[in-house]
Amino acid sequence: MALLLAAAQAAGPIALRYWRRDPKAWEKEAGAGPVSEADLAVDAALKDHLRAARPDYGWLSEETPDDPARLSHDRVFVVDPIDGTRAFLAGEEAFALSLAVAVAGVVKAAVVHLPARGLTYAAHAGGPATRNGAEIHASARTDLPGADVLTTRATLAPEFWPRGVPDLKRSFRASLAWRLCLAAEGKHDAMLTLRDTWEWDSAAGSLIAERAGCRVTDRHGAALRFNQPVPQAPGVIAAPPDLHAALRAHLA
Missing domain, CATH: 3.30.540.10 (Fructose-1,6-Bisphosphatase, subunit A, domain 1)
Structure with a gap:
């Protein structure tokens, strides 16, 4: 380091x-x-x-x-x-x-x-x-309604949410790496992207979020892996464990 x-x-x-x-x-x-x-x-x-x-x-x-x-x-x-x-x-x-x-x-x-x-x-x-x-430490939030989530407007399109688009506050920053860090320090409750995500965007921020107390996975709930032949993951979710589970439940 x-x-x-x-x-x-x-x-x-x-x-x-x-x-x-x-x-x-x-x-x-x-x-x-x-x-x-x-x-x-x-x-x-x-x-x-x-x-x-x-x-x-x-x-x-x-x-x-x-x-x-x-x-x-x-x-x-x-x-x-x-x-x-x-x-x-x-x-x-x-x-x-x-x-x-x-x-x-x-x-x-x-x-x-x-x-x-x-x-x-x-x-x-x-x-x-x-x-x-x-x-720094991640948010202590456990409930999805009202959560402040860093994500794009497109991510909240109804077709991604079979159980209905959750009632959350949407925030955004241009840098995906910084979004992960903002979730890590609890400035926002979670970070979410459903698009395929390049490893260079998520690698550093994912560890920082994880060590701050977030659970960090791809959109399907699988652990992120790096230095893959195609260096992409199917989205990224970073959130405190209970909030992560709530996001995954709505996406399932």
Whole structure:
């Protein structure tokens, strides 16, 4: 975790050098969203920092062409250089650097850093989740009605909820990694996405939420696994255990 923290703190200023300075940006193929020169610069800096220290680790990043050689590595860096690129390009503060180490498919160390907000969330297996070094805890909420859930408007479409759309308060932030961290610190009661979710978006935040007391699974209730051949999961649910069970019951 110390290595991830150092890498995030070193790369954060690189992102800020481009932020609100009209960086070059373009759309990825197949409707995969925008990317900018800032994403690529941060990705290169993180890769240089992390792989110089751990050359035997695999590498999975949103902005690096995927190399199947990562599948032969037991330990893999899972990185999103800028999670929330649309917010970044709009000059908003809600973007994050997401860094994780997965060992045999399970995240063991994680950092989510928001340089424009001065926030750093972190966790490692067996330890607490922290925000700027202070321990954080998930919400104590158990009831679904009225719960404050970070999710998209599309997620609340009736076709996803055979038992009826639950009566909840919807909130949203651009960065999925930050949404997981906000659930971890109890600022919101839960985080939910039903769309297929890239591993680099969820890896770091999932461990932070888990160590803060959330149950974190895919939309079907299965544990998340990382460094998969196709690095996606069928959605993510992060919530305190009773609230997680209530969400799953409504989705079933």
